[in-house]
Amino acid sequence: MSTLWGGRMSEPPADELMEFTTSLGFDRELAQADIAGSRAHVRGLERAEIITRAEAQTLLQALDQVGAELESEAFAFTSTDEDIHTAVERRVTQLAGEVGEKLHTGRSRNDQVATDLRLFAKVELLEVAKAVIELQEVLLGRARDAGDAVFAGYTHLQRAQPVLLAHYLLAHGWAFARDVDRLLDARERLDVSPLGAGALGGTSLPLNPAFTASELGFAEPFQNSLDAVSDRDFAAECLFVLALLGVHLSRLGEEVVFYSSQEAGFVRLADAYSTGSSMLPHKKNPDIAELARAKSGRLIGNLTGLLAVLKGLPLAYNRDLQEDKEPMFDSFKQVRLGLAAMRGLVATMEFDYEKMAEAASDPTLVSVDLADFLVRKGVPFREAHRRIARLIARYLEAEISSRPAGQVSKDAPTLKDLVRDEPDLGEEAAKLCDIGTALVARQSPGGGGPEAVSKQLQQFTSQLRSDMARLQALSG
Numbered sequence: 477m478s479t480l481w482g483g484r485m486s487e488p489p490a491d492e493l494m495e496f497t498t499s500l501g502f503d504r505e506l507a508q509a510d511i512a513g514s515r516a517h518v519r520g521l522e523r524a525e526i527i528t529r530a531e532a533q534t535l536l537q538a539l540d541q542v543g544a545e546l547e548s549e550a551f552a553f554t555s556t557d558e559d560i561h562t563a564v565e566r567r568v569t570q571l572a573g574e575v576g577e578k579l580h581t582g583r584s585r586n587d588q589v590a591t592d593l594r595l596f597a598k599v600e601l602l603e604v605a606k607a608v609i610e611l612q613e614v615l616l617g618r619a620r621d622a623g624d625a626v627f628a629g630y631t632h633l634q635r636a637q638p639v640l641l642a643h644y645l646l647a648h649g650w651a652f653a654r655d656v657d658r659l660l661d662a663r664e665r666l667d668v669s670p671l672g673a674g675a676l677g678g679t680s681l682p683l684n685p686a687f688t689a690s691e692l693g694f695a696e697p698f699q700n701s702l703d704a705v706s707d708r709d710f711a712a713e714c715l716f717v718l719a720l721l722g723v724h725l726s727r728l729g730e731e732v733v734f735y736s737s738q739e740a741g742f743v744r745l746a747d748a749y750s751t752g753s754s755m756l757p758h759k760k761n762p763d764i765a766e767l768a769r770a771k772s773g774r775l776i777g778n779l780t781g782l783l784a785v786l787k788g789l790p791l792a793y794n795r796d797l798q799e800d801k802e803p804m805f806d807s808f809k810q811v812r813l814g815l816a817a818m819r820g821l822v823a824t825m826e827f828d829y830e831k832m833a834e835a836a837s838d839p840t841l842v843s844v845d846l847a848d849f850l851v852r853k854g855v856p857f858r859e860a861h862r863r864i865a866r867l868i869a870r871y872l873e874a875e876i877s878s879r880p881a882g883q884v885s886k887d888a889p890t891l892k893d894l895v896r897d898e899p900d901l902g903e904e905a906a907k908l909c910d911i912g913t914a915l916v917a918r919q920s921p922g923g924g925g926p927e928a929v930s931k932q933l934q935q936f937t938s939q940l941r942s943d944m945a946r947l948q949a950l951s952g
């Protein structure tokens with residue numbers, strides 16, 4: 477057995493060289509893309525009359541068989557298979573005989589591997605986009621079911637303003653909508669075939685890159701062969717899009733961790749989506765949400781790792797580029813696993829609407845609505861802010877000082893009482909201390925009140941529909 481390039485060498489490759497440089501441990505992931513790329517190349521060779529129709533048939537048959545062997549894991553790799561491309565070519569030659577030696581005519585592994593990885597990414601990006609949409613559908617369903625349930629929105633992780641729970645759920649939904657857009661956008665940009673670029677400078681044989689591009693379903697062929705074999709922008713872009721999607725999952729994950737804690741108690745996780753403790757019999761833990769939080773670190777690492785590999789690389793191909801594959805495979809896999817798990821988690825968790833309403837019923841959360849009430853009466857906002865802040869400080873002071881140790885006070889005045897007695901506020905403003913009234917009054921477009929949220933639900937539904945149609949058209 478020898479390597480494909482053994483003819484140039486006077487001695488066989490050292491074991492350490494093979495061990496250090498092989499990519500076979502991970503690039504099997506590209507097997508089916510490699511078969512597809514080779515099939516297109518064979519048809520290109522036939523069309524250019526470099527091989528006969530019969531030779532093409534023999535090669536295509538051998539490629540089909542190799543594809544099936546790889547698929548069923550019956551394929552026997554040997555110690556000189558450096559990567560998936562050499563393994564496929566070796567086996568094709570074994571099966572097809574002499575004509576197998578014509579397979580690599582006018583082609584290099586440099587244009588071959590770039591083609592394979594783009595084919596792989598095109599499929600994966602669609603799969604990820606589908607999985608994101610499935611998670612968005614769950615968020616939308618839960619938002620619809622939540623109806624008018626109220627939720628204390630936070631800033632700085634301090635309760636800030638009541639909003640509808642649906643508003644909060646859709647906030648995550650919109651972030652994921654941008655992810656879908658980015659996934660499809662990255663896919664469109666990488667839809668370029670490098671096949672025909674050869675090692676770096678093209679070929680003297682009459683091969684037509686536009687033909688193989690269209691055989692492979694790429695939108696267009698490359699414009700510059702040096703760029704075609706060395707460009708990994710597309711890989712970096714995939715990793716960025718996946719990292720940002722991972723960051724979005726991590727934020728949702730962190731909230732599930734917090735909201736399911738005893739401290740908040742807003743959600744209860746389904747048993748099937750919770751883990752237990754090996755020591756503490758009572759524990760039920762949010763491990764999916766925690767790993768969604770953690771995996772974003774790894775996804776960011778994959779992106780920065782590849783950028784560091786690419787930085788300063790001279791044109792054109794360098795073996796460094798082989799380091800593009802593991803982060804790509806890993807990021808796609810982790811994101812797909814994470815999306816499916818988070819979808820199940822969100823779909824099955826139980827909301828404690830009462831507990832949420834209780835948290836949102838803290839009357840101080842309507843402070844800005846009270847200030848706005850004064851604004852409507854002509855008070856400048858800064859002054860209104862000061863007056864309401866003083867009123868709330870008075871309320872909290874009275875509430876705390878009248879509180880029997882460790883208990884909630886019964887006889888301190890409520891904020892509503894204080895508002896009622898306050899000049900310029902009075903009975904009408906006092907009504908705002910009931911969360912429902914304050915929320916209904918909050919009608920600004922895109923805001924967290926019921927009227928705006930019901931419009932938002934419609935917008936989100938139509939965004940989701942149009943993204944689904946986009947995906948459908950691309951999958952077809």
Ligand code: ARG
Binds near residue numbers: 559561586795797799
């Ligand atoms: N396994 C290699 C990679 O992933 C294939 C290309 C090898 N090209 C070369 N000139 N050594 O990049």
